[in-house]
Amino acid sequence: DTQMTQSPSSLFASVGDRVTITCRATQDINNFLAWYQQKPGKVPKLLIYAASMLQSGVPSRFSGSGSGTDFTLTISSLQPEDVATYYCQKYNIAPFTFAPGTKVDLK
Amino acid sequence: EVQLLESGGGWVQPAGSLRLSCAASGFIFGSYAMSWVRQAPGKGLEWVSTISGSGGTTYYADSVKGRFTISRDNSKNTQHLQMNSLRAEDTAVYYCAKGPGTGRFDYWGQGILVTVSS
Numbered sequence: 001d002t003q004m005t006q007s008p009s010s011l012f013a014s015v016g017d018r019v020t021i022t023c024r025a026t027q028d029i030n031n032f033l034a035w036y037q038q039k040p041g042k043v044p045k046l047l048i049y050a051a052s053m054l055q056s057g058v059p060s061r062f063s064g065s066g067s068g069t070d071f072t073l074t075i076s077s078l079q080p081e082d083v084a085t086y087y088c089q090k091y092n093i094a095p096f097t098f099a100p101g102t103k104v105d106l107k
Numbered sequence: 108e109v110q111l112l113e114s115g116g117g118w119v120q121p122a123g124s125l126r127l128s129c130a131a132s133g134f135i136f137g138s139y140a141m142s143w144v145r146q147a148p149g150k151g152l153e154w155v156s157t158i159s160g161s162g163g164t165t166y167y168a169d170s171v172k173g174r175f176t177i178s179r180d181n182s183k184n185t186q187h188l189q190m191n192s193l194r195a196e197d198t199a200v201y202y203c204a205k206g207p208g209t210g211r212f213d214y215w216g217q218g219i220l221v222t223v224s225s
Contacts, residue, residue: 001169034211036152043202043215044144044152055213087152091210094166096142098152 002027004090004099012107019075021102023088028068032092035064035073038101039084047086048073080106109133109214111203116219119193123223127188129203129216137161137181140206143188145199146218155201157209158186166209171197193223 003026013019023033031051038044046055048064051071061076075082083105089098115127129141142157156177157166165177174193179186186203200220204212 032210036212038152043217044212045215046211046213049207049211049213085151089152089154089211091208094157094210095168096154096157096166096210098144098154101151 006099010103023071111216113219136184
C-alpha cells in the first residue's frame, strides 16, 4: 500500500507569514491528493482536491501544487483563523490513506 | 444544505458490537459514495470504510477488514457501519463523510464517540 508522510509535523509562524507544508506519497498517485483543515475541536474541512483545485468557499490564500509523489500546501499569508492541523490524503485507490498531519500555530 | 447526522455510538466492552448510523439530507444520497473516517483521542484522521453510491462496491482499511461492515439504504438516505469484535484501539470519534467522488470527502458529520473499554 502507498504510505503518506507530511513535513513538518508542527510549525509556528507569525500572522502574515507564508507557510508551506509538504506531503509525500511512497508511490505515484497522479494528482489524486486532497488537503483538509481541522481546527481544534472541530470537524475536518476539505480545502483542496485534485492536488491544486480549491474547494468552493475556501479563501484564495490557500493553494496546492504537485503531482506524482510530491505535493505542497501553501498559505500565502497566515491568518489567526488558520491555526489548525492540516492533513493530506490520497484517493486514487483504496486504502484512502491520510498523512499524520501538520499542526500550525502562531508564534 | 447538506447534513450528516451520526448515531449509535457509546461505550462497549472489548469483543462487543456496535452499529453506527448516518442520516443524510440535502443531496441526492444514492448518487454519492459515503464513508466513515475515525479519529482516536489526540490522534490523526484514519479512513475506515467507503461504499459506492449504489452500494455495490465497498472498501475497508486493513485495520477493520473482516470485523466491520459498511452498508447503505438509499430509500432511507442512511448509511451504517456494523462494528464487531471491537478492540480498545477502535476507540475514536467516528465521522460520517460524503464524497463527491470515491475516497475524498466534501462534507462531514459532527462525529460520534465510540469507546471500547472493560
